[in-house]
C-alpha cells in the first residue's frame with residue numbers, strides 16, 4: 001500500500017470549541033485543520049481567528 005501523510009489520522013477532525021456562535025449562541029465546533037468553526041445549530045461558519053477576536057473584545061472589561 002502506498003503511504004502518505006494523512007493529517008486526519010492522529011487528529012479528531014472536529015474539536016469542540018470553547019466559543020458560542022456569533023449568530024445564535026449555539027455551540028461552535030472547530031475544524032482542527034482548516035482554522036474554521038461551524039455552529040451546530042445554524043451551521044454558520046466562522047474563521048477561528050474572527051471568533052477569537054470577538055470573544056476577546058466581549059470579555060474585555
Ligand SMILES: [Zn+2]
Pocket residue numbers: 021022023024025026039040041042043044
Ligand atoms: Zn449559530
